[in-house]
Amino acid sequence: MPQKHFKTLPQRRTRRLPSWFRVNPTTNEHYLTIRHLLKEKRLHTVCEEAACPNRFECWSRKTATFMILGDVCTRACGFCDVTFGRPVGVDYDEPARLAEVVATLGLVYVVITSVNRDELSDGGASVFAESIRQIKLRVPGCRVEVLIPDFQGEEAALEVVLDAHPYVLGHNIETVPRLYPLVRPQAKYNRSLQVLRWAHERGQVTKSAMMLGLGERLEEVHAAMEDLARVGCDILTLGQYLQPTDRHLPVSEFIHPDAFVGLAREGKRMGFQHVEAGPLVRSSYHAESAPISIGTSKNLLRGPIAT
Secondary structure, eight states, X not given: OOGGGGOOOOSSOOOSOOGGGOOOOOOOHHHHHHHHHHHHTTOEEHXXXXXXXXXXXXHHTXXXXXXESOSXXXXXXXXXXXXXXXXXXXXXXXXXXXXXXXXHHTOSEEEEEEOOOXXXXXXXXXXXXXXXXXXXXXXXXXXXXXXXXXXXXXXXXXXXXXXXXXXXXXXXXXXXXXXXXXXXXXXXXHHHHHHXXXXXXXXXXXXXXXXXXXXXXXXXXXXXXXXXXXXXXXXXXXXXXXXXXXXXXXXXXOOOHXXXXXXXXXXXXXXXXXXXXSTTOOTTTTGGGSOHHHHHHXXXXXXXXOO
């Protein structure tokens, strides 16, 4: 892949996006329906909390990534617009309300993520598991993907989620190891890899994501991809980082679409079963497009296919 696509830009917030990164924020009845239901049921989505540029498209397609365990995170990552602070309590009725919304919308594929809840003994794993169970109960044909935190490396917490049989288990490494002190100061690169390794060893379909444009070097991206392949990660997504506010890390570089094509090709060569790469790609963007055969073959190792 040509190195020129990784040209470094000034270290400041860029107000003007490249021509290939324009988003047309259109809405329709599906978008308005989801927005109304979320407000009525007191639910959060990462689409809004993280200011995702795809929220208009996804909501208009009747898809959303639900964010459980509140909207206050115990970690202050340099890239994320979710509120940092001290969460108060756990809403144990949330899984049932989430399942009700999924049933009302008639969704067939759901992604569930959360803030970090490091103050909880299990990091919120039990709420993830109950959310999966409630959705399966209300909508038996719905496939549930989860995007989990690292649970501070507690294997027992991960097992709680795995025992609920998610269809896909995602955990994002986000960036290359060198940038962790800036991007994920309260996380550990090797710990994130270990979470994915544990899940893979139990026959679970696994997924991870990286943001590009934070100052990483091309060879570092390749090395991180190789690390993910070594721990058995099945699905990889690569997207462009955007600075949500002036308080967050600046965009160091805008990656050309051709570079993403090259990285996707490289990912397939490394053995990933599915690679989604592009400027607008986020970890849950077009999540349902990953080949169903991945989930079918690997979930058979754990028992019943997660439906």
